[in-house]
Amino acid sequence: MSQVENKLSETAIDLYPEVSESPRYTCALGGAYGATLATYGNVPILHSGAGCGMANAHGLTFASGLNTGGAQGTTSTPCSCLVEEHVIFGGEQKLKDLVKSSIEIMKGDLFTVISGCVPALIGDDVDAVIQEFQDRATILHVNAPGFSGTSYNGYEAYLDAVIDQLLTEVPVEKNLVNILGIVPNQHVFWKGDLENIKNLLEKIGIKVNTIFLNFNGVESLKKIPAAELNLVFSPWVGIKAAEKLKEKFGTPYEIISHVPVGPKDSSALLRKIGDVLGLSKDLVHDVINEEERKAYRYTEYLSEAFMISVPHAYYGVVADSRTAIELVRYGSNELGWNPEIVIVTDNPPEEYREAIIKGLTENLEGVVNPKVIFEIDSHKIRQELNKHTLQVLLASSLEKYIAHDELDAIHLSIAYPVYDKVIVDKSYAGYRGGIALFEDLSATFAGPL
């Protein structure tokens, strides 16, 4: 064996850092597909091989808390199911037939053609095909071949297509904000997060367009330019869209970098947005007082179970950058835990990494600052985790058994993929979010003395 080993290149993966064991995202087509399904009334039409939708049904919606993707998801999604003859003769006729029939049979207010690897490689003119139907239905085209990027990039490509192909100027509504950066499915608590942020901001009189989830999805899309402010709840995803909206409609944006988990960050968010929009300081102050009073009153109920079971825990976080920031802050600043290691798994572009590191290491209470690593490779993530002593690991369900068998740490699935529970509208966002997180965490270990 050792002889063989000597012959092997030492730089195999260094040359191709994207080669990895189970990365924690799917492809661009998957991200665009998830975003389309999340927009009620928007029917996805996949122009791709027959397996792309199924791969993402299992590898995206099912992988994000065992979800189906709704009435147009899984096997209900129209797909051109391209095979060899289309590769040879082109897939345009097949797409033409599919768009026409999808408009006829599928209930929907909007149709979104998402083109994958095969049409990109064979050079189908998808836009020309769609053009023929513009008098019959509103049809968007998201060019999202799987090889062009990750599901995060697919979400961005979807927003890009919406901005370019659907949005027109509308009168700006006072105190209306859009929420960007929360990626359907890829952020496993996306539904609950959007609901909770909306409820939180509404308490200080802000009107919130979550874009996704609303029953009238197309109206929600068209309303995007009416916002007074765009809020990007991510240190990087969604910034491109915010910039484009600023350029096109003059909407300013704020990068919040993470969803607030627990009272401190929730209050900080309300103060910040209140300042930006010039809301009454008294109103914001009153809301914060009332919410904090309630949240900490409730925290008293869990305090003894907490102090007996996981006080001062050294903990690890393995998650996308946004989720990592919010949980490092919550654990460090509210629970009194010690963040030991943070592994960021969403492969953020280089130019945003410094800001992410700051978000993960600055303004933390306690004396422990976490080691921060950017890594997509589940093998290397496992090796890294094994270098640390942890009592709690907030990660994906890939770490479920590793936490138990190798680390002796209590584990909770908080980031993609989550195959160990159904997630419908659960969320750790907002004043009550931290309590919800502890309720879930405790389900794995708490019991009689």
Add this chain to the structure above:
Amino acid sequence: MINLNESTCPTREQRANGINSYNGKASQLVKDAKEGKLVNRERIFQQNSGCILNFYLTVRVATIRDAVMIVHAPVGCSAPAALYREVFRRIPVSQGRPEKLDFHWLTTNITEKDAIYGAGDKLKRTIEEAQRRYNPKAIFILTSCTSGIIGEDIEGIVSEVQPNIEATLVPIHCEGIRSRIVQTGYDAFWHGILKYLVKKPKKKQHDLVNVASMLSYTWQDKVEITRLLSKIGLRVNFIPEFATVEQFETLSEAALTAPLCPTYTDYLSKGLEQEYGVPYFLYPSPIGIANTDEWLRTIGRYLGKEEEVEKVIAEEHKEWLPKLEKIREGFEALKKDGKEYSVLGSLGQGRLLTQTPFFHELGISTPVTICQDFDNLILEEVEQLLATVGDFDIVINTFQAAEVAHTARKYNPDMVLSCPFMGSAYKREKGQTRIHALRGDARDWSTQAGYKGAIACGNFLLQATKNRSFQQTMLAKTPDTYHSWWYEQPDPHYYHKKVEV
């Protein structure tokens, strides 16, 4: 004739005139197939159905022990395999699950640049990395639409790299665009196994029976089959999930290959006979009491265990037949105006042959059946089936949710049995339940095979008739996916082109 000199199998279309478009009488279907008149048609409207890679080779190959799977594809093609560290872990070790299940896979993560300049060097280095990291006995290399279209020379890379790699390299040509018939993916997998992994037998193991099983048969099915065969002094070599590389290498040493699903096992069974003289049979499968009897008898005939088998059957009947009778009484009581309780099953070819007689054994009728695809590998068996249960309507489609919904409305059977991930087919006024559980489900309740499975499955079906509130409520409270005209016109294949493909 299987040609292992070729890099891969022919498609099911080429090998067996496979189709996934048909709507008519089963008798006519067989007649057409015999006359070579099976015709596949292009769909104008089509829905996600899975391809030969993602139905679900990634999930399955990732669960082979002491092996590594490399998916030579853009990152999304392997996303379903992200469950690899958890799948099967729910099965208790006390039930026989291997304690250490540590699977590994890699994606080459083909990028835009690779699509232009090629990804051959990347694949080579990924193979090297797999060897160095995991020191496996075998490395499976799964191809994709993209690797196919950009013209990656997989065989060339494998033969170039193999001398420096200790693990056996097993390329599997499963580009999604290769075939409309997902079963081509199974054949492609078995081709790789036969060509690269199965070794010449060192010794014949006269008590070893190969059983290849689907993900849709559960852990308890494996337990039940093992129990039955051990009663007649036989051991089972179960592949591919959980199997070690050695279990594949020694497939040639077995005394027989027996089916759970005939068309799934077909290519492997024929290959093992052709190359190593391992006999096989494809029908029946051990589903239902009568077919389990026949399955055991057939094994007995091949392996000279006729007497032992009769003894086992008699013993088992004593235990299970009274329970079957109770279930039959349950369905008898559900008869309306003398008409039997009716089900519509969404089945693969294998289940078409196995479930249909089983339903009839329970006293359930099957006026119509949905079958994923159809080819000429099972014609005699379907004729046998028709002789036993009479003619029925058959609608052939691979996971076409609108066609399934249409068929369910049109025939309006008492119960619709759906595959997992069947769109909104569960929303019904009448009954609906799952056709099967999945591999990692270790509950007795979910058993399907053998005598225990026949009773568990029968009881499950009876249980499913007791309450329809979930299905009815969801039907009433959520909008349908399709416009109403779709259900008002008579043809589930309204959107099939008239021309042959």
